[in-house]
Amino acid sequence: MLRVEWLVRGRPREGLLVALRDPSQLTSLLEELLLSHYELIHLLVDEEALLPLPPYCAVNAHSILYFWHLDQLHLLEPNHQVDVELHEEWNSTVEEQLRRVQKQSWGFYIPPRAGDHLVLLAKLNGEVVGSAYFNVNNANLDYGVHVVRSHWRKRIGTRFFYEAAQQAKARGFSCFSVVRVLRRVDGTSSDRRALSFYRANNPSVRLKVLRLVLKP
Ligand SMILES: CC(C)(COP(=O)(O)OP(=O)(O)OC[C@H]1O[C@@H](n2cnc3c(N)ncnc32)[C@H](O)[C@@H]1OP(=O)(O)O)[C@@H](O)C(=O)NCCC(=O)NCCS
Structure with missing residues (x-):
């Protein structure tokens, strides 16, 4: 059990x-x-x-x-046809490629963070088709794996797991991980797609993280 402080809408809450x-x-x-x-x-x-949740409690995330x-x-x-480029530093061209991939995978763009992320960029015949951010500090694939929609189901996403495993090994980690924050508590169709993809690649440990709130 860990006591933590979260910022919720800019306000710290215990x-x-x-x-x-x-x-x-x-x-x-x-109850305790x-x-x-x-x-x-x-x-x-x-x-x-x-989980047998008591009536005064609900899951809200x-x-x-x-x-x-x-x-x-x-x-x-995995797909062996794609080339996977690694970028410890990136310029505006790489950022533009990442933006294009994410716009065509989940519809919005989250830029990589210097100091945390090794950027993985997948190219098929020179065309950028996928991306992932390997967090070098904790071996997590931050914000998951992204493949351009027109190239789904070619095992390009799976290829990123191979790359993540190689990076984790080279950097002395014993595992790598991924987090998905579901868009709705009961999961949307894109949540289900992402989870099917992750589970198809046989994770060793599968945990859920539930945010509990008191009902008024
Ligand atoms: C999830 C995503 C990365 C999968 O990429 P992909 O390259 O199509 O995945 P792969 O081809 O490697 O799939 C491997 C296996 O995962 C499972 N899988 C992948 N997509 C699936 C889907 N839409 N429905 C059910 N199972 C699926 C299948 O078992 C598949 O193997 P198969 O094609 O032989 O049946 C891609 O759909 C995507 O970019 N989605 C939007 C972005 C996103 O939500 N990413 C996760 C962020 S947390």
Whole structure:
């Protein structure tokens, strides 16, 4: 259990991050936590766990956190035709390519962060078709994997997992990970697509992260 401070709409709020091994302990744990007046509780639990939520509590945000252990990799066969460029630093041309990929994958653009990200750019016959940001500080693929819609289902996304595994190994990590913040608690069609893709590549550990709130 970790006590943390979150910024919610610019205002710091105290919260708790709780990793729960035994879901049946949730109710008693919540009663203790709620009595201590925590405003925000984030619960980290096995993705398949069924959670008996008490009636005064609701889930108002849902994410997934998947890990791939390098000694237990069971990835799908990747696309070998694409070339994957690595950029520790990037210029406006690379940024423009990233913007184009993300606009054609999930519709908006999040730029890479210097100091955190190694940019991976996939090219097919010279055309930029995919991107990912490998976080060199924690081996997470920040903001997930992106492939231009017209090139979906060619195992280009899968290729980024191979590249992430290589980067993680070269940098002394034992695993790499990915997070997806679901757009709706029960998941949209694009959430389901992304999760199907991640699960098809056999993550070693699958966790869900639930934000719990008190019902008025
Ligand atoms: C998710 C995404 C990266 C997948 O890229 P991709 O190159 O099409 O994926 P791959 O071809 O490597 O797929 C590997 C496997 O994942 C599964 N998969 C991929 N897309 C799927 C879909 N739309 N529905 C169901 N399963 C899917 C399949 O099992 C697939 O293997 P198969 O084609 O042999 O059946 C791509 O759809 C995308 O860019 N989506 C929008 C951006 C996004 O939401 N990214 C995740 C951010 S967290």
